[in-house]
Amino acid sequence: MLKKIFSFLFIICLFISSCDPKSTDSSPEIWEQKSEMLTNWVDNFISPSYGNLLAKLDVLQQSGNTFSASVNQQNLENLRSSFVDAYLSWQYVEMFNIGPAEESYFNSRMNVFPTTVARIELNVENGNTDFNNTNNLPAQGFPALDYLLYGIEDSDDLIVLKYNTEQNYLSYLTEVIDQMLQNTYPIVEEWGTYRNTFVNSVENTATSSVNKMTNDFIYYYEKGFRANKFGIPAGVFSGSALPEKVEGYYNKNISKQLALEAFQAITTFYNGNGGVSLSQYIDDVATEGYSDLSTDVLVQFDITEELINGLDNNFYNQILTDKIKFLETYDAIQQGTILLKTDMLSVLQIATDYVDADGD
Amino acid sequence: MNSKINNYLNSHTNSSPLAVFRIGFGLMMLYSIFRFWYKGWIDTLYIEPQFHFKYYGFEWVRDLGDYTYLIFIVCIVSSIFITIGFKYRLSIIFFFLSFTYIELIDKTTYLNHYYFISSLSFLMIFLPANAYFSVDNIFRKISYKQIPKWTIDCIKLLLSIVYFYSGLAKINSDWLLNAMPLKLWLPSKYDLPLIGETFMQQNWVHHFMSWGGMFYDLLIPFLLLYKKTRIIGFILVVFFHLFTGVLFPIGMFPYIMIIGSLVFFDSSVHQKIIDIIKKIIRPIRKNIKLNNKIIKENLILRNKKFVLSIVSLFFIIQLFLPFRYLLYPSELFWSEEGYRFSWRVMLVEKIGYTTFKIKDQKTGSYFYVNNEDFLTPFQEKQMSFQPDFILEYAHYLGDYYTSKGYLNVAVYADSYVSLNGRSNQRFVNEKVDLYKEKESFKYKTWIIPIDDEIKGF
Numbered sequence: 001m002l003k004k005i006f007s008f009l010f011i012i013c014l015f016i017s018s019c020d021p022k023s024t025d026s027s028p029e030i031w032e033q034k035s036e037m038l039t040n041w042v043d044n045f046i047s048p049s050y051g052n053l054l055a056k057l058d059v060l061q062q063s064g065n066t067f068s069a070s071v072n073q074q075n076l077e078n079l080r081s082s083f084v085d086a087y088l089s090w091q092y093v094e095m096f097n098i099g100p101a102e103e104s105y106f107n108s109r110m111n112v113f114p115t116t117v118a119r120i121e122l123n124v125e126n127g128n129t130d131f132n133n134t135n136n137l138p139a140q141g142f143p144a145l146d147y148l149l150y151g152i153e154d155s156d157d158l159i160v161l162k163y164n165t166e167q168n169y170l171s172y173l174t175e176v177i178d179q180m181l182q183n184t185y186p187i188v189e190e191w192g193t194y195r196n197t198f199v200n201s202v203e204n205t206a207t208s209s210v211n212k213m214t215n216d217f218i219y220y221y222e223k224g225f226r227a228n229k230f231g232i233p234a235g236v237f238s239g240s241a242l243p244e245k246v247e248g249y250y251n252k253n254i255s256k257q258l259a260l261e262a263f264q265a266i267t268t269f270y271n272g273n274g275g276v277s278l279s280q281y282i283d284d285v286a287t288e289g290y291s292d293l294s295t296d297v298l299v300q301f302d303i304t305e306e307l308i309n310g311l312d313n314n315f316y317n318q319i320l321t322d323k324i325k326f327l328e329t330y331d332a333i334q335q336g337t338i339l340l341k342t343d344m345l346s347v348l349q350i351a352t353d354y355v356d357a358d359g360d
Numbered sequence: 361m362n363s364k365i366n367n368y369l370n371s372h373t374n375s376s377p378l379a380v381f382r383i384g385f386g387l388m389m390l391y392s393i394f395r396f397w398y399k400g401w402i403d404t405l406y407i408e409p410q411f412h413f414k415y416y417g418f419e420w421v422r423d424l425g426d427y428t429y430l431i432f433i434v435c436i437v438s439s440i441f442i443t444i445g446f447k448y449r450l451s452i453i454f455f456f457l458s459f460t461y462i463e464l465i466d467k468t469t470y471l472n473h474y475y476f477i478s479s480l481s482f483l484m485i486f487l488p489a490n491a492y493f494s495v496d497n498i499f500r501k502i503s504y505k506q507i508p509k510w511t512i513d514c515i516k517l518l519l520s521i522v523y524f525y526s527g528l529a530k531i532n533s534d535w536l537l538n539a540m541p542l543k544l545w546l547p548s549k550y551d552l553p554l555i556g557e558t559f560m561q562q563n564w565v566h567h568f569m570s571w572g573g574m575f576y577d578l579l580i581p582f583l584l585l586y587k588k589t590r591i592i593g594f595i596l597v598v599f600f601h602l603f604t605g606v607l608f609p610i611g612m613f614p615y616i617m618i619i620g621s622l623v624f625f626d627s628s629v630h631q632k633i634i635d636i637i638k639k640i641i642r643p644i645r646k647n648i649k650l651n652n653k654i655i656k657e658n659l660i661l662r663n664k665k666f667v668l669s670i671v672s673l674f675f676i677i678q679l680f681l682p683f684r685y686l687l688y689p690s691e692l693f694w695s696e697e698g699y700r701f702s703w704r705v706m707l708v709e710k711i712g713y714t715t716f717k718i719k720d721q722k723t724g725s726y727f728y729v730n731n732e733d734f735l736t737p738f739q740e741k742q743m744s745f746q747p748d749f750i751l752e753y754a755h756y757l758g759d760y761y762t763s764k765g766y767l768n769v770a771v772y773a774d775s776y777v778s779l780n781g782r783s784n785q786r787f788v789n790e791k792v793d794l795y796k797e798k799e800s801f802k803y804k805t806w807i808i809p810i811d812d813e814i815k816g817f
Contacts, residue, residue, distance in 0.1 A: 029557070030547075030550040030561070031550060202551070203551035204550065204551050231728075235727065236727065237727055237728055237729075238727055239725050239726065239727040240725070285547060285548075287540075287544060287781045288781065289781040289782045289783055290781065292783075293783065296783075337713070338784060339784070341711070341713040342711045342712065342713050342776055342778040342784040343711075343778050343783050343784050346544065346709060348548075349544055349548030356399070356401070356404065357401060357405060357469060357738060358471060358609060358610060358611030358612075358613075359608065359609050359610055359611075360471040360472045360473050360610055360706070
């Protein structure tokens with residue numbers, strides 16, 4: 001009997017000693033905190049970003065109308081600058097491929113690059129373009145405008161001349177701009193009602209807002225940012241470089257600016273900009289081994305930003321002159337992907353939205 | 361000693377527990393397969409993927425395209441026949457073969473409980489589960505009250521091995537000292553009513569459940585075996601499995617184990633269950649003429665020697681296979697060499713990120729592969745942290761690009777894995793051309809050892 005009691009006590013002691021007294025229990029108000037995070041995401045990121053995009057697209061439309069009314073060099077430049085402004089504001093929106101945006105394939109309508117020039121030329125020739133046709137996805141949105149404003153002729157004079165003489169081009173330009181506004185209006189509107197659903201979807205399921213948004217963020221970082229803006233033009237997935245696949249190829253001076261803006265969007269979203277976001281969420285739930293994770297990510301982001309800053313304004317030139325430097329930047333972004341896709345996913349225990357099978 | 365064994369092998373016991381077990385098994389399988397079908401998994405897991413990860417030595421097992429459904433139909437029909445005990449021996453053979461074939465199509469879907477079903481159905485081929493309360497009794501006009509005692513005991517033994525070995529596997533420093541991976545998993549269940557935001561967040565709960573789980577697994581076979589503790593044991597079984605069923609996405613496994621554990625009970629309990637079933641199916645039974653049936657006392661197995669040697673061999677393998685990891689110098693949870701088929705459940709939280717570089721060895725030019733061009737998200741997830749998957753996929757990629765006309769193809773993996781709360785670490789030696797490495801049971805030297813030690817079983 002005594003033996004039994006002793007062995008029982010021994011086991012109890014072992015158990016107690018295994019509980020680390022230093023590790024504090026995480027706060028029990030997880031539900032509220034996540035709800036706060038979602039509210040922060042909507043009110044301080046998603047809504048203002050859409051609002052800004054819409055405002056910039058409005059200006060773009062006005063500039064477009066002015067240009068249509070009188071095609072000249074000055075109005076072209078004015079239109080171009082509205083285009084750049086709008087394109088920059090887009091960089092804050094692309095990662096929110098959730099809710100209304102996801103349902104209407106918003107991203108595919110706005111920023112599939114490189115644009116297919118042949119398709120644009122075909123549409124210009126035929127008129128009556130159906131922008132819902134999937135073949136026309138790479139013939140609309142910002143990349144199409146990039147071509148239409150900078151690429152249809154070799155010099156500004158020739159471009160102005162073309163819009164002055166060929167009405168088809170002017171109509172297509174207007175249609176593309178109008179279409180972008182038409183794509184954006186309903187999404188901004190639907191977010192008004194979707195907001196409540198979004199903010200209250202706090203549970204840990206594959207389809208809850210918390211998990212979907214986190215997955216979308218990672219997906220955007222890996223695909224929209226890492227692959228589309230850097231990996232593909234650098235030839236990471238093809239062997240030889242494909243510099244003509246940079247974002248803003250025809251503009252020739254904006255690919256870095258767009259990438260930096262997108263990266264700014266990524267880092268501020270991750271940080272929360274004063275409110276609760278992923279970095280705080282990681283700190284709250286991180287177990288011992290991951291206690292430095294949220295700052296590790298930030299450090300990696302800093303390294304990455306510095307490297308992007310050191311690149312040529314035109315990624316096209318950068319790839320042609322010094323591809324190694326461009327690839328080094330890609331590698332830094334890739335290091336971030338590793339942190340997000342292993343450690344962060346492990347800490348956050350996000351239910352994945354793509355794996356549907358039993359576990360054991 | 362020998363005579364004791366002989367006495368035991370010749371002793372008989374009431375046949376109703378095995379009959380109930382057969383019915384329970386058949387029904388659970390039937391439901392499992394319908395569930396699998398209903399969820400669309402036949403398509404997404406077996407037909408859709410353009411590439412399947414194969415078990416070493418079973419590369420010849422292929423999915424049959426749309427005809428894969430036929431294998432599931434074989435499974436369904438044999439489950440029905442097993443349940444009613446019609447052509448039992450043939451049915452259980454067909455079930456074992458079809459179920460195991462499905463599992464062999466792709467190891468991405470490997471689960472210990474699928475392996476359990478395969479093992480159990482193999483064992484059941486050699487058991488007289490149709491001796492009593494079966495359609496076979498009606499056709500053969502013979503039914504047995506008693507069957508050899510070992511034929512029921514061996515099911516108890518298999519269940520005990522499953523529990524005890526999974527308990528042994530929990531005796532390791534991650535599980536007991538760090539409460540890993542429960543410390544990661546349980547807090548994420550914050551959305552459970554009542555306990556989610558309270559208990560699931562407590563440090564002591566993570567440790568308590570780790571230790572409790574270990575003791576539960578180690579002790580439950582003994583609690584079920586001894587008559588005095590059997591009721592308590594079974595209550596624990598029900599509670600434990602339902603609770604883990606709520607916490608984790610483990611599908612049918614909890615229910616299969618609960619029903620399976622009934623086999624530990626005395627025949628009187630099973631006779632009652634049979635009486636209830638008889639009541640339920642009375643309308644059908646009315647129409648069957650049950651006369652002329654001879655009820656015999658003891659069933660004597662034909663080919664007893666052969667059957668006994670197969671079953672003995674089966675259990676020797678079951679007892680030793682889980683320890684094969686000792687033959688590898690690597691850390692088991694990290695390299696997973698000797699990890700499968702060992703009742704190691706819920707032990708690791710592992711996430712990997714693995715990309716592949718295809719390089720021309722002569723010119724040095726290279727590019728990276730988009731995994732989603734070849735793998736489903738589920739396959740990519742599983743591939744990213746399991747060395748044998750990484751190697752097999754590297755070979756697939758090597759073959760693919762060679763066949764596309766690429767020259768001097770070499771395949772390198774850029775792989776990072778995070779295990780049980782440790783921050784990620786490089787997993788595969790990035791300088792090793794995996795296309796040149798061969799799969800075998802040998803230790804894989806290209807796995808970079810983990811920068812830590814996990815003590816224990």
